[in-house]
Amino acid sequence: MKRKAKRSMGTTIKLTFAIIIIIMSIIFLYSNIVKSRVVQEYDASMKINILLSDLSIEYNNMWELFNTYIKNNSEETYHRYIETNMKINNIINIVTPHIKEDKDSSIYLRNLNSMYAWFKEEMDLVITREELNLETYEQIMNIRTMNYYISQHSSNLMSSYLQHTNSNYLKVLDSYKILESNLYLLLAITILVSIFIIIISTDNILRTVKRLSVSVRQLSDANWDIPDLEVESYNELDYFAETFNHMKNSIKTYIEELNKASEMEMNYQKEKIKNIEKDKIIRETQLKALKMQINPHFLFNNLNTVSRMAMFENADKTVELIDAVAKILRFNLSQKNDFILLKDELEIVKAFILIQRIKFEDTIQFNYTIDEELYDLYIPPMIIQLLVENAIKHGVSGIKKQGWIKINVSRKNAYCVISVEDNGFGISKDEIDRIINRKEMDKSNYSTGLGIYNIILRLQIYFNREDLLTIESEKNVGTKVEILIPIEESERIAKSINS
Structure with missing residues (x-):
């Protein structure tokens, strides 16, 4: 008997999937091109x-360089003044064509x-004068005012x-979203049409598979004497018969799967150890980074204070401030x-308070209550100074009543208790919760949270x-921040780290 010519279901399926892939590729490439344009x-x-x-x-910078030049007549400052003017003109030339679109x-x-133009012209006139007088001073004040307006106008432009x-x-x-939706709609239609074609093409396959399932059921009943399977519909279905010959390999496959699972578990444990080591490195890096956050901000503010005092105060106060x-x-x-050492930290705090006394005159009173037996205790640096700075900047600075800040250092059981209290504006309970739990803070209180968060993270x-810092506060009454330093543990850690 002559065998029927067998069809290839692989050709039908490959052709269908080839059409889908081509259309998907076209959609993907076109979408990426449009997306690239949007990004550009x-x-x-x-x-x-x-x-x-x-x-x-x-x-x-133009105003700062002008202000510096009229004070010291430095040739280097004048050159920087000219370079800054060139930078401004260059930026304006670049942005003008784009700005004109709006x-x-x-x-x-x-x-x-x-x-x-007026700002530059007036500064040039002042620079060309050989000496400064009252008229020049008035002109400088006008230039300063114009600098403020330029700054505001520049912000409005941005x-x-x-x-x-x-x-x-x-x-x-x-x-782009509309175009993308249309492309996906086209893709969906293409897939649906392809599925329809596949359903029609596989109808014959399913009928053949049904006949094969009868033989498979007999095998499951341990009937090994069934005749060899013979498929007449498709070439590919002939390979189903080979499946029966591979059943003996199921145990081997199962063992291989167990080995793979064991290998995955070992890799997981190795990765876990790596993550522990990585976490240790991150903690050390965070500590170094937190220490580096403090100095530049602090020095910048105080050097500005020195500059102002040098201009407006007598020499004696200026000498104290500079010292x-x-x-x-x-x-x-x-x-x-x-x-x-705690005593070294307090020396720095007292120097910082001296600067603030001169800055705020008699509007803020500072009181100390220090247990001298704790002078030789080791503590993390600048934690008291940060609390005092926060109390001044966000507590008593600007209040209408007489402001005061109390600094207390005492011993309570196995802890050194450091507290800084003020009678300033206070902090809301929600803001305290954000600071303590390191949640997202309001921009107006960002620097407050940053300083205290720095201390919390270092501790x-x-x-x-995480329980070594507490905040008590009431709006328009004041704020008290308290830090607990474990005395024995602090000494042990200090010897380990400092050595």
Whole structure:
């Protein structure tokens, strides 16, 4: 008997999937091209926004260099003044064609150019004068006022252009989403049509498989004497018969799966050990990074205070102020240990308070209650100074009543208790919860949270505890921050780290 010609179901399935893949590839490539264009437009807009931000900074640098030059007549300062002017002109030349795309931003830029032209002309006139007099001083004050207006106008320009670019980006993004939806719709239709074709093509396969299942059922009943299977519909179905010959390999396959599971478990344990070592490195890195956050901010603020006092106060106060800042500078430059003595920390705090006394005159009173037996206790550096700085900046600074800050260091059982209390504005319970639990903070209280969060994280890294800092506060009454230092553990850690 002549065998029927057998069809290939592989050809049908391959052709169907080839069509799907081709259409998916076209959709994917086209979508990526459009997406790339959207990204390029967005990047171009962001570069202009960055240049506008640089422009605002250079405007401020222009005023700072002018102000410095009229004080010291430095040739280097004058050259930097000229270079800054060139940078400003270069940025304006770059951004102008883009700014003109938005009407509101164009108005801000035109006004900003007019103000800067007057600003530059007046500064040049002052620089060319051989000596300063009352008229020159008035002219400098006018230039300073104009600098303020330029700064405000520059911020308005950035906001206006950012709004314009965001609006354009949203329009482009909406168009892309519509296009993407249409492409996916086309893909869905293609898949549905392909599924329909596959269903029709596999109908014959299913009927043949049903006949094969009868033989398989007989095998499951341990009937090994059934005749060899013979398939007449498709070439590929002939290979079903080979499945029966491979049943003896099921045990081997099962063992292989067990080996794979065992290998996966070993890899998991190795990865877990690596993660523990990585976590240790991260904790050490965090500690170093937290220490480095403190100094630049602190030194910057106090050097500004020194500058103002040098201009407006008598020499005696200025000498005291400079001595205090010098002490703090020497401490920061020479401090290499992770723990310092409490008495050294208090010396730095007293120097810091001396600066603040001169800055705020008699509007803030400072009171100390220190247990001298704890002077030789080792503590993490600058934790008291950070609390005092927070109490001044966010507590008593600006209140209408007489402000006071109390610094208390005492011993309670196995702990050294350090507290800083003020009668300032206070902190809300929600904000305290955000600070203690390191949640997202309001921008207005960000620096408050940053300082206290710095202390909390350092205490956690050193002592592996999260309950060593507490905050008590009431709005318009005041705030008390208390730190517990485990005395014996602190001494042990200090010897280990400092050595």
